Every structure is written in C-alpha cells, then in structure tokens.
Amino acid sequence: MNPGDTRAFAAQLLVPVLNGKGSLSSLDADLASSVIKERDRGFVKALCFGVCRTHPRLEALANQLLREPLKARDTDIQALLLIGLYQILHMRVPPHAAVSETAGAARAFGKGWATKVINGCLRRFQRESVALQGKVDRDAPVALWHPAWMLLEFRDAWPDNWRAICEANNEPGPMTLRVNRRRVTREDYLQRLTTAGLAASPCAVAEDGIQLESPCDVTQLPGFAEGDISVQDESAQLCADLLAPVLTDSNDKRVLDACSAPGGKTAHLLERFDARLTALDVDATRLKRVATTLQRLHLDATLHAADASAASADDSWWDGEPFDVILLDAPCSGTGVIRRHPDIKLARRHSDIAELAALQGRLLASLWAKLAPGGTLLYATCSVLPVENATQIERFLARTPDAVADTPSDLSWGRPAGQGQQLLPAATGHDGFFYARLRKQA
Structure with a gap:
C-alpha cells in the first residue's frame, strides 16, 4: 500500500x-x-x-x-x-x-x-x-482554533480564562491512569511503572490517579490485562472522592450509575466501595463496553439498556426500590474534553446546547423520583458551559423543594460555580468537569 x-x-x-x-x-x-x-x-x-x-x-x-x-x-x-x-x-x-x-x-x-x-x-x-x-x-x-459560537460562549462564561481554555483544548491531553485499589496501591504501581521504564507521577488531586510523562499503548502498562490499572482522566476520578462520604459508612448501599457507558466511573465506584450497583445506559451497544470493562477488572454490576429521561422513561428495568446514591454523568456538550475529542469542534452546533440542557433537566427530574429520602445524587458533566452546569443546578433546586445542595465547600480543586464545583481544562493536567452533589431531604 x-x-x-x-x-x-x-x-x-x-x-x-x-x-x-x-x-x-x-x-x-x-x-x-x-x-x-x-x-x-x-x-x-x-x-x-x-x-x-x-x-x-x-x-x-x-x-x-x-x-x-x-x-x-x-x-x-x-x-x-x-x-x-x-x-x-x-x-x-x-x-x-x-x-x-x-x-x-x-x-x-x-x-x-x-x-x-x-x-x-x-x-x-x-x-x-x-x-x-x-x-x-x-x-x-x-x-485560537475554535468555532466562533464556542469562543463567544467561553468568553461570556469565563472572561478571565477563555483564552487559557482554548489553549488547553488545543493541546492533546496527557495519558492519565487510575489504579484499582482492590489490587494495588498507587505507590506500588508507580514503582512498577519505574521498573518498566515508564516515567509517571501522582495526580495532584485524584487519590487514585497517575499521570504518565508520555502516552503509551495500554499493552505496555504492567497489569493492565489483569485489571490492576485503567485509563481515566483525573477529573473523572473525582466522582468517587465526592461520593466517598456517603458510600463508606455501609456495604449495602443501592447505587445507580444512570448514564454509565463506557464504564469508567462505574468501575471506579466498585473498586472503591462495596455496593449494589446498577449501570444504566440508553445505548445498548455502548453498554457492552461497560460489561467488557467490568469483566477485565473482575467487578460485577447489574446492567440495563434503557432511557432514564422523563420524556421516554422505560421503568421496566427498575424494581421500585429507591436508590441510596445516584450518579448522573449527564450527556453534555463535551466542551471540557475537546482536547481528547477534537471532532467536537465540528460535530457540535450552538443549537445543541439548549437541547442538551433540556435533556439534562429531564434526567434530573426523572432520576430524583428514584432517589431515597436522605439519599445523594451526584450531577456531573464534562462541560465548561454554565447553562449545563451551575445554571442547570440552580434551576433544578428552585423547582425541587426537597433538594438541597451538598457540594463540599472546602475542596482543594476547581472553583466554586453556583452550588457546584467547576474544573477548567488544564494544559498539562485534568480535563474540564463540573460536579454538584445534591441531597434529598428525608
């Protein structure tokens, strides 16, 4: 050829x-x-x-x-x-x-x-x-290599940071790993990487994260096939840290990962906590990736292909017992992970943002009904746009009397954004992400 x-x-x-x-x-x-x-x-x-x-x-x-x-x-x-x-x-x-x-x-x-x-x-x-x-x-x-509409959104949302966001988006993201603490400690795995000739360092904020100095094929990672390690950005790993306070006090919590594919956060929760976890995704094909991920890591969850949004919710997968914890890693613009998915610059349209925000609102309302009183819902996006993040949560709290913001105020990463916490993409560090932790009043 x-x-x-x-x-x-x-x-x-x-x-x-x-x-x-x-x-x-x-x-x-x-x-x-x-x-x-x-x-x-x-x-x-x-x-x-x-x-x-x-x-x-x-x-x-x-x-x-x-x-x-x-x-x-x-x-x-x-x-x-x-x-x-x-x-x-x-x-x-x-x-x-x-x-x-x-x-x-x-x-x-x-x-x-x-x-x-x-x-x-x-x-x-x-x-x-x-x-x-x-x-x-x-x-x-x-x-700055960005569509005009996207550049305007960044400037409106982050007048002091919009240029840095663009510059971070234009650089390929570092290869970041997550250790499976059921099998190995971060310190031990760092030593294994050194022995294998792979330079790496601990992530700054994610407890299980390791950042490689240079990307490599996963087959070069010691213990990858055995489930010792996974590839996952540092921002995405913070999900487990935010849910740790509500998942470490019991081994029998019912957990729902409502938009689970490809399964990185599902797996991380199971690596960290003993819980009865249900993984849901609207795309049956993508759900197979969750199954493959869990199999490699020797983890178990109940998997269902179903739409969790209120507009077309099929509750046949649900047994009617409320969940103690729900993770909603909502479909979003992906504006915080453009460096890993640069085709977002072409695939995403300005008109998509309002449609995505509406879908996020429907998902929040539908899933809140499945959350037990006293339970926790963690809302997450890989977006840097307020309409999908801080504004979305503000509107949800205003129309949901039994919802209370519970995002910690002393986090060492990101910046406060309304009732949540926002990370902007860092050129040599984490992706852009938003988190808001909500509690359902008993």
Whole structure:
C-alpha cells in the first residue's frame, strides 16, 4: 500500500465529520478492520485528530488558497487539502512528500483532476505561508482554533480564562491512569511503572490517579490485562472522592450509575466501595463496553439498556426500590474534553446546547423520583458551559423543594460555580468537569 492510500483513508474518515454527520468515535475500530497496516495506523489517526483540532485555521487557509469553493460532493478533496496543510504546518513529514503524496491521493477517489488543484494550493501555501497565516489569524476564532459560537460562549462564561481554555483544548491531553485499589496501591504501581521504564507521577488531586510523562499503548502498562490499572482522566476520578462520604459508612448501599457507558466511573465506584450497583445506559451497544470493562477488572454490576429521561422513561428495568446514591454523568456538550475529542469542534452546533440542557433537566427530574429520602445524587458533566452546569443546578433546586445542595465547600480543586464545583481544562493536567452533589431531604 503506497503512502497516498493512508492519506486517502484518513480523508475518507474525515468526510462525515466535515459534513457534520459523524465523529471520530469509531476511529480505532475503523482502523482495526481496515487494510491499513498497523505501522501506518498511528499516522492516519494523527491526521484525523490533527485536522479536527486545527480545523478552523486550516479551513480559513484553504479558503484563501482555492479559487472557488469545492462542491459539496467533493468533501473528500477538501479533506485531502486540509490534510496536506496539516502535514506542512504540524508534522515532520518532508514538505515534498506532504504535497505530492496528498495530491496523488485524490486518484483513490477517482478524481484525477483534483491532483492539480491540491498540488497548486499546497505549493502556493509553501511560497506564501507567512503572509497567508498572518492574514487569517486576524480572526480570533481562526487564531485560537475554535468555532466562533464556542469562543463567544467561553468568553461570556469565563472572561478571565477563555483564552487559557482554548489553549488547553488545543493541546492533546496527557495519558492519565487510575489504579484499582482492590489490587494495588498507587505507590506500588508507580514503582512498577519505574521498573518498566515508564516515567509517571501522582495526580495532584485524584487519590487514585497517575499521570504518565508520555502516552503509551495500554499493552505496555504492567497489569493492565489483569485489571490492576485503567485509563481515566483525573477529573473523572473525582466522582468517587465526592461520593466517598456517603458510600463508606455501609456495604449495602443501592447505587445507580444512570448514564454509565463506557464504564469508567462505574468501575471506579466498585473498586472503591462495596455496593449494589446498577449501570444504566440508553445505548445498548455502548453498554457492552461497560460489561467488557467490568469483566477485565473482575467487578460485577447489574446492567440495563434503557432511557432514564422523563420524556421516554422505560421503568421496566427498575424494581421500585429507591436508590441510596445516584450518579448522573449527564450527556453534555463535551466542551471540557475537546482536547481528547477534537471532532467536537465540528460535530457540535450552538443549537445543541439548549437541547442538551433540556435533556439534562429531564434526567434530573426523572432520576430524583428514584432517589431515597436522605439519599445523594451526584450531577456531573464534562462541560465548561454554565447553562449545563451551575445554571442547570440552580434551576433544578428552585423547582425541587426537597433538594438541597451538598457540594463540599472546602475542596482543594476547581472553583466554586453556583452550588457546584467547576474544573477548567488544564494544559498539562485534568480535563474540564463540573460536579454538584445534591441531597434529598428525608
């Protein structure tokens, strides 16, 4: 397989993302089932993630280079042009290869005419790079690699931090691990990593977290297959810390993880506490990932595929006994984890935010009815937008007389946000996350 085919395959994967009709969520599976050789898969993945991460700027440059916009049916050629620009700007690919191999990849789509278009655009960019970049960077969304609507939301919500949020979003997140304390201590596992030649350090705020100095394949992690360790961002691990006060005083608490896939928080709760846990998710396919995760970690939970929202709640999975603890890791904009899912910049629309906030409100109302008096509900999102976080909780408390905010006021991480706690993405640390702990009055 010639190098051009890897670029054509990357362009093929990017087409639905550029058209706003897909994401990179199945990228690893797509690569595994493809004819792309294993040694080339990292290159394809880097192209796809890189184009999405830098898309606003690449798109602006492409618009300057093209004499006229490409037709909708030629999104594959647009993808190749963006791939070529990304290689020249951000990869160590020899410039001549970035140009010739990317242009030649157009033939894989039966569009030989496009080889001249791509070749001409990329060669012109090489000649006029400084001037073209200076021109497009006058526009803040282009210079900061974010859609204009998203940039405005960040500026309104975080006037002192919006630029830092963008900069953190534009850097790939560090690889963070979570030790399974049923099997190993963090100190012991750090020593095992040192022995394996993997540099790492304890996370600053998550008790079970370890941050690797450099990412690696999970097969290189000692004890991964045996369940000693999992990959999970530090922010996501704080869920178990916040629920520790209400789960350590009893071994028989009924716990519901209402939006559980892919299962990281489900597993962490079971690693930390002896509880009767039910894991729920609306997507039966994604729920299988929860089962796989629990099997690797030698943990057990009751799994149900069902919609927990009030609009279409199917309560056939529920036996009617209230839960002592409910975790609602609500569907959200994902604006706190863009660095790990850069396709969010293309897949998410401004109109989605109101729809997501409405869904979050329905989930809160529906699940509150299943919470026992005196019980605790932990609301979480990987968003940095107040309408999904502090404002959402403020509105829920206003319409729910028996709900009381119970988020600790002495947390060593994040910042107070209404009745909850907000973490903003940190360039070399945790993702962006929001938590609010609520108690149901007896």
